[in-house]
Amino acid sequence: MTVLTSAQRVLAILGVFDTENLALSLSEISRRTGFTLSTTHRLVNELHCWGALSRHGDGKYTIGLRILELGSLAPQGGQLREIALPFLHDLQHATRANIHLGVPEGHDVIYVESLRARDTVPVPSRLGGRWPMHATGTGLVLLAHSSQEFQEEVLASDLFAYTVNTLTDPGALRRFLAEVRTSGVAIVESQLTYDVMAVAVPIRGPRDRVVAAVGITLPSGSASPHSLVPALATTARSISRALGAPSAAHFTAREVRRAPNR
């Protein structure tokens, strides 16, 4: 039983909140962290005073708005989101599908934006959601454009098979990633959940580094996912340009046409 530093205790308390535990009472927090009630009580109070936790009528605590506020300061989150949102809206309007904007974090992809279409399959993705790279379209795009050593690190890790289609074999994954790099797009079907297919492309930032991926999810077996690639690629390029990616700096045909009017 290793002893924790008090900073780690503070973080551990925040860490017990997740999508299945949005509201917890003091003693639930105490049980889940393993801290004594008095310790938990004091720390929770300090977090509450600061606004990191908020307390509700029934005595339960939830993550506070101060955290939301802080989170929006994450450059890969709030900043990127702010820039990308209008383009993502356009894309959603054109395709009427679920749109995701994902960035890498550890071996996972985090969705910093998630536009859910109203009349489509529910998809296990929410803003702030975290999924393993090897099982999602956006994740595979990000992985394909990561450093060689990072890729090997992920390939060597324990790759969970969410469905029978999930790519878990290192060899197959390597081939798939190479294909993503050459074609510029990842198309996967039923890798995370059945009945869902995903199409994703990279977004580049300054120095042309891939900083994010934008993806679309559709019901499995949808008519030619390839037909969505042009719209996706256009969106990705617009966002890349707004982020300052050199390769996206020149005008597209459409914008050249529009330019004289400005």
Next chain:
Amino acid sequence: MTVLTSAQRVLAILGVFDTENLALSLSEISRRTGFTLSTTHRLVNELHCWGALSRHGDGKYTIGLRILELGSLAPQGGQLREIALPFLHDLQHATRANIHLGVPEGHDVIYVESLRARDTVPVPSRLGGRWPMHATGTGLVLLAHSSQEFQEEVLASDLFAYTVNTLTDPGALRRFLAEVRTSGVAIVESQLTYDVMAVAVPIRGPRDRVVAAVGITLPSGSASPHSLVPALATTARSISRALGAPSAAHFTAREVRRAPNR
């Protein structure tokens, strides 16, 4: 010189990040918190290991994605946002204006969603942004529907005059808030910044408590802001119903018409 608890130190470090300080080096954090370099170093490291801070190539730290992820678990944030977003999209499409979704936090309103129209006045609002209640349309709506004692508490506090139009006189504010309660809408002009007017209405949740406000901002002097009220009210009611507000539970005229088709 009061001494801080270590939980407070941890929070103080997170607290030095704001919209003007998105990326800070170790010694900048040290200076701004007033902690010695060694203390800062250790705490920042623990935060970094946990994912609360991320470290960039230039050695600077920014808020990490783990915080963004956590923040999306705030019920007034992620949850509300998730439900409201489609309705807000529709509203933006109909009005082509900036849309905000605000919730109360202390004496301020926090924007948990901010849809910026592309061709309109830039407005000082971003997701996660915080503004005083008395100076914003959404804030005044929330204040108007707060408890009597909370209102008096705010009125008694130091109300900053952002412009000459900002309501800072307690008497004038009381009258305005009463009007907001009876009319159900707040219309303000140039109270936070010049050249911007705002229209906002309340959103209700379970037990009909006002839990949020949705607002629109337009250039000052726009043709009749009143014409936007029906669209805003419809949006607010749709969101309220989705949140389970009893008063919004019955169908509106439009939906009764549409109902047989489903």
Next chain:
DNA sequence: GAGCCGACTTCCGCAGCGTGGAAGTCCGTG
């Protein structure tokens, strides 16, 4: 290249903060 400076990292002894046990309060319940 020498010298300097600032930023960062590491180490360690002292002491002050945090820990957890225990006692106390306030519910709702049988």
Next chain:
DNA sequence: CACGGACTTCCACGCTGCGGAAGTCGGCTC
């Protein structure tokens, strides 16, 4: 009314974290 569970408060001990100091690294000036 007695019980149990959840929460709150208090305090003395001792362990964790503090900060001074020394060490490392890289960049800038002369």
